[in-house]
């Protein structure tokens with residue numbers, strides 16, 4: 001496995017070279033720059049110190065491959081990982097034997113033995129979970145105790161104890177006797193918007209509620225919240241998206257660089273005449289002589305069907321709006337036209353200058369010219385969903401060397 005230390009120092013950043021190494025049969029490739037990933041974690045660690053910087057690696061490290069991401073972050077110095085499910089915790093445990101692994105989704109009924117078996121720490125969100133985990137700890141824990149975290153709700157109304165439940169737990173000595181509280185946490189609703197009133201409200205609620213449970217390490221901020229200032233950092237921050245190069249926070253640039261590149265092949269180039277249509281339901285009608293590239297990318301690869309463009313959106317050539325989905329060739333935009341189908345999309349390459357586009361060429365889907373956020377906007381979603389949906393048909397290549405992928409390629413599965 002290629003890890004972050006295999007950076008080719010001073011190497012030219014040449015994506016064309018990287019693409020040449022992709023197997024000829026591969027319809028698409030996702031490059032994951034593990035050196036940039038490690039740099040992002042170290043950058044955030046420095047940014048939030050003296051708070052600890054954890055790493056959220058749920059959903060197979062946001063679709064990038066926990067197998068590669070977790071060892072890379074461990075080697076960079078990360079000691080605390082957050083996953084969503086017990087199964088993810090088991091996978092993480094095998095990859096990071098000495099790390100602390102918190103399970104954000106807590107405990108499903110009857111699952112205590114499985115959670116304990118991989119030595120992970122469930123973050124409990126209901127009184128029922130605290131009782132069940134305490135009951136299991138009583139008979140199975142060292143000295144009748146097991147580690148856990150407590151999630152308290154401060155306004156998101158998703159997971160977490162309500163204020164009166166926090167106070168109830170604080171007085172429930174029978175349950176607390178079996179719980180070794182390692183973390184008290186809450187999650188923010190609007191931390192991407194720096195001026196949103198909910199940020200201060202949740203901060204205030206968290207500051208007062210956590211006190212009820214005594215002096216337990218606390219965590220409030222994810223990728224966006226950690227940008228709100230040191231007052232939001234507490235003892236440990238929980239970034240996910242930012243580690244993978246995402247810019248969730250809208251009030252300024254998070255100090256991270258790009259980790260992911262995605263490219264898809266041109267299968268065919270064709271010329272269409274005004275009045276003709278393209279794709280299912282003939283939803284896009286050409287208003288000019290148009291050169292069309294057909295790409296080996298579709299919704300089965302996680303490319304959202306919402307990125308379809310019909311004539312009602314106006315002609316592609318008028319493009320340029322922030323919400324118009326596009327791919328790039330040599331840094332130039334090719335708007336998506338017609339329906340996104342399962343395995344194919346069609347793009348307008350009429351206005352691409354200086355580069356002949358032919359069968360087998362690569363279109364940039366995510367990269368230096370198309371940010372995760374732009375892909376998200378074009379598909380009426382967010383970069384998070386774009387990442388976690390990148391499909392199994394993409395060839396995956398891991399290496400190190402920011403800013404472009406460059407270095408020793410190690411092949412991933414799929």
Ligand SMILES: *Cc1c(COP(=O)(O)O)cnc(C)c1O
Nearest residue numbers: 056187222223238239240241242
């Ligand atoms: C997913 C998640 C995170 C990480 O969020 P990012 O925005 O990706 O940094 C942190 N905390 C909780 C509770 C989460 O569910």
